[in-house]
Amino acid sequence: MNLALSAAGATVRGVGAVSPRWGAAFAMPLFGSVAKPRPVRPDDEATMWRARHRTVRIAGVDRRGVDVDAYEWGGGARTVLLSHGWNARASQFAPLVRELVAEGYRVVAFDAPAHGSSAGRRTYLVDWLDVFAALQQRYGAFDAMVGHSFGGLATLVGVAGGTDAARVVTIAAPADADLLLSQFQGMLRYSDAVSARMRERFASRYFPGQPDPFAWLSSVRRPLPAEVPLLVIHDEGDRMVPYAEAGRIVAANHGARLLPTIGLGHNRILAADDVLDAVLTHLEVPSAARTSSAPDGARRAAVMPAAAVDELISASVAE
Template sequence: MARSSIATAAERALLGGAAGGIRIASKISPELGARAALPLFMRVGPRVPVAPVDAATHAAARRGTVRIPGIRRTGVDVVTYEWGGGPDTIVLAHGWQSRASVFATLARELRSEGFRVVGFDAPANGESGGRGTYLVDHLHIFAELQQRLGRFHAIVGHSFGGLAALLAPAEGIAVRRVGAIAAAATPDVFIDGFGDLAGLDPATREALARRFAARLFPGEHPFERYSALAHPLPDGVPLLLVHDRGDRRVPFSEASRLVAANPGARLVAADGLGHNRILRADVTLDAVVDFVTAPDAAGAPRPEAAASAIR
């Protein structure tokens, strides 16, 4: 949806003096404060550049596009990236104000295991068009990619993208297994994160959630629809969670809530990696590779591995 609980320098600069104005408006009424906060809450912020360490892998990707409605329902072209060419596809879903290239290290690891690896820059991120985004965009991207590539072996998402990955099966996406790194359990985390950043009281946060829902999803209940607690993974879809105990952007308690909602989920707890460095850490790379190459619930190897053994 929007922010996380600890602001980056760019996020602090984005709010600047506006936070004070929002708090003043909130003292008049929560609804007035929410009206002032909504434009900032919905803003993605500056597009992050490709990190030098990721540049070579980013440049080597095969590029394409998919077109989705976008949150404004006017259509937006989304840039996609593909590495490897195996029969089993793994989709990587980045977080808020991010881009596909943050998965460069993981993409190389998965490609070396024989997978086709696909990433994308969500609307208003990376090289894709658009001025805003929400979880529904990730889900529409999954659906468009599935039309082209068939059932996914796995979806692995980070943060905001992790929540999208968790929701994918309930939205009709066919996927064998799901991995979520530093993921939120519900969209409320992002309301609270923005509220912490702007110093909003509980009443204004609630008013902001209502206003956001009315703006983008009139007549719907998006906080229920996009809750991974309300929509746990179906039986037979394994779940891997990787989360740092000291994550100050998406609290570690979110992982505990997800485990409670998905009995049998595997939780890998890390220390000292925070919210973003965890993506390149060996503990994460090893856990994800082990997860996606493991035999399925019936004890059989993944289809590509079985085919390789026959050859």
């Protein structure tokens, strides 16, 4: 734990000992705060320079408006939206971008508010959902959505709530928002009484009017539509999002496929060749509701039996 976080935790605990409600009020702004953006890795700079850049405006968590940087590569008819995680940026998907463009996809990604090159200082999952809606308005239905970590949870929540995507991939994603609040409590080490008030503030701040936002923010309690194929990739040694979260997601989403990896951790998994191959294979899995309308030859997996698809995906993941 760094000194600033340690000091913040001490303050929340001290104030919370006097009044859990005040402790939660002090902790709440910290929950939506984002660390200084990471620089683009040298290996990813060329990919980002080749992107067609545009800006989309969303309301933002403060509902005052914020500009979000979006990126587009390729010119295919099939559009894939990539959703990065907390304290991350679109450039982390550069290896996958290159693979998808080579396969003829149009690829779209973005830097969420307070991330990467985008404006803002604070954010939460509602901003990811607003970006999905803004980009969907521009590009129409997505052939697929791929989300990493927090962006994976946002993808699950978005598609369950109506974002139009034919198939979904999550990589190292949590199953619901409860884990995030629990981890935040673990970092600052405040009491359960403060935690209860934090949950109340979280619900009223980010999801006013929702009778139970924690059900709404859960891939377990609110799974994807049955016709949307889901691939869940997670490393067994992930130190940021426990591997058990993958099992929770798969168990709640009928027909979901789990692809475990070993030794790739939370971020390096995004560039692993076996993972990239597995994602590309899953993107060819037909959606039951859309197979009949697919253009001839657009999806070679549409005529493959499920067992054959499973075999292909399993073969692409390192044992």
